[in-house]
Amino acid sequence: MVDFRLSEEQEALRASVRDFAREQIAPVIAEHYDKHTFPYDVVRQMGKMGLFGLPFPERWGGMDGDYFVLCLVLEELARVDSSVAATLEAAVSLGAMPLFRYGTPAQQERWLPALVSGEALAGFGLTEPGAGSDAGGITTRAVYDDARDEWVINGAKAFITNSGTDITTLVTVMAVTGVGADGAKELSTIIVPSGTPGFTVAPGYSKVGWCASDTHELAFDDVRVPGDNLLGARGRGLAQFLRILDEGRIAIAALATGLAQGCVDESVTYAAQRSAFGRNIGAYQAIQFMIADMELRAHTARLAYYDAAARMLEGTDFKRHAALAKLHAGNAAMDNARAATQVHGGYGFMNESAVGRFYRDAKILEVGEGTSEVQRLIVARDLGL
Template sequence: MVDFQLDEEQEALRVTVRDFAREQVAPVIAEHYEHKTFPYEVIRQMGKMGLFGLPFPEESGGMGGDYFALCIALEELARVDSSVAVTLEAAVSLGAMPIHRFGTPEQKEQWLPRLCSGEALAAFGLTEPGTGSDAAGTQTRAVFDEATDEWVINGSKAFITNSGTDITCLVTVMAVTGTNPDGSKELSTIIVPSGTPGFTVAPGYSKVGWCASDTHELSFDDVRVPAANLLGERGRGFAQFLRILDEGRIAIAALSVGLAQGCVDESVRYAQQREAFGRPIGNYQAIQFMIADMEMRAHIARVGYYDAAARMLAGQDFKRYAAIAKLNASNAAMENSRWATQVHGGYGFMNESAVGRFYRDAKILEVGEGTSEVQRMLIARGLGL
């Protein structure tokens, strides 16, 4: 029998993160968002709760949970704020997960305990100024210097989350390391610790949304790291990152559902309090229908990411279902933020309102970790087209 109900342990996690988001994140996030500051105090609390270690084994310093547990936490955080949610998502599914999946025992021992505790963050260096969806177009290069047993990296990366905080410890960089027999680029991934000479983090971007998260352009000018910093097999970097992105799409779908559900939460609350023509606006059918459609979108999107996560954890082919979940959930987030702003009227257009932030945060969900167009390509390929 198909069961989309959370078990007792999962429900306890959901409630714990929900309460944390409402009691600790909600009161402070508007100020961080307005001033574009990183919420270090919130991140420290999340680390103490074990959220950064949710899907990792206990021997690595994690909580011994699974990827679905991470998704539950992301949804509940994003119901209140997406900047905090994406900080967790990028730190776990993009930052620490490549080391967990492909790292050597020595790399795992060196990096994972700090990453699982939230004391340090890692970033995922894929996107470049001239390459987004076309990851195979990577221009950053790494040349192996046999004399010093080091990789020498030159190039740049763009829009990299968690790459410039005071607690960022590394960036995993995809670079061209040679040429394959068929003439295509040989792509490998290499760990670059923060503070390595020649590794420069540009000032943070001025963004439309996710204003309390950390995003930078990175440059590498003759950056030298030991040969032991190669992550996984040489020439397998592209395949590794594709696996990480497939998983990450489920996480972004969960985050999108959280934003979509947050729009419902805020709209129901406002519709019960705001009066027009002598009655709460929630008594009017026009408002009721708007909110009913929002709840429908959030519910269907949640079922989609639950299904994709279940397939992944069962060891089944989940690529197409992850793309479906991400595409549908990001659409739901964008639509719900639009209608939540409509329900709130002029107040919804104010940046200090939750739905104002939701509206600004929603658009990037249709772009990050694969645009909506890329998701449609993946779905079509999965159907044999």
């Protein structure tokens, strides 16, 4: 029998994170959002709760959980705010996970404890001003200097999350390190510690949404790092990252599901309070049907990421199902944000309202960690088309 019920431990964690989001994040996030400031106090509390260490073993200070538990937490955080959820998702799946999956023992000893505890953050530099979904278009180069046993990096990265906070400790950079026998670019990933000479972090972007998360453009001008800062095997950078990205799509699907469910939460509450023509608007069938459709989208998005996570943890192929989950949940988030704004009327158009923030946050979920078009391409190819 298929059983999607959570264990007592999972339910307890979900409840504690839900309370944390409502009591600690909700009262302060609007100000951070308006001022485009990073919520250091919230991140510090999340670290003390062990959220950054959820899928990592106790050896590194983690909670010895799994990726599904992380997804449950992301959903609950995003029901209140996506900036905080995105910070956690990127810190774990893009920051710490590559080191955990592919790092040498020395690299793991040096970097993982602080990342797993939430005391430090890391970014992953894949996207460039001229290369996003087409990773083969990467132009950042890393040349190995044999005489000094160093990598010399030149290039630029764009839209890199968690790359410029006061607690950012490193960025892992995807770079061209040579040319293969078939003439294709050899892509590798290299660890660049924050503060390395020649490594410049541009001012934060002015974004439509996720305004309390940290996102920057990065520049590398003859940046030199030790040869043993190569992460994983040389020439395997893209293959390694694609695996990380498949996992990350499940996490983004969970985040999107949380936003979709948050739209339901806010709309149900508002419909019971707002009166029009002598009745609460929740008594009108048009509003009832609109909210019922919102709940349908959130529910099916949840089932999709539950299924993808289960396949991943079983060790079976989950690439298509991760793409399906991310595609559907991203659409659900965007559709629910639009509907919630409609339910709230003029109030939903105000930036200080939760659904106003949800509306602004939703669009990136159809773009980040693989656009909706890329997800459709993955599914079509996996079907043999």
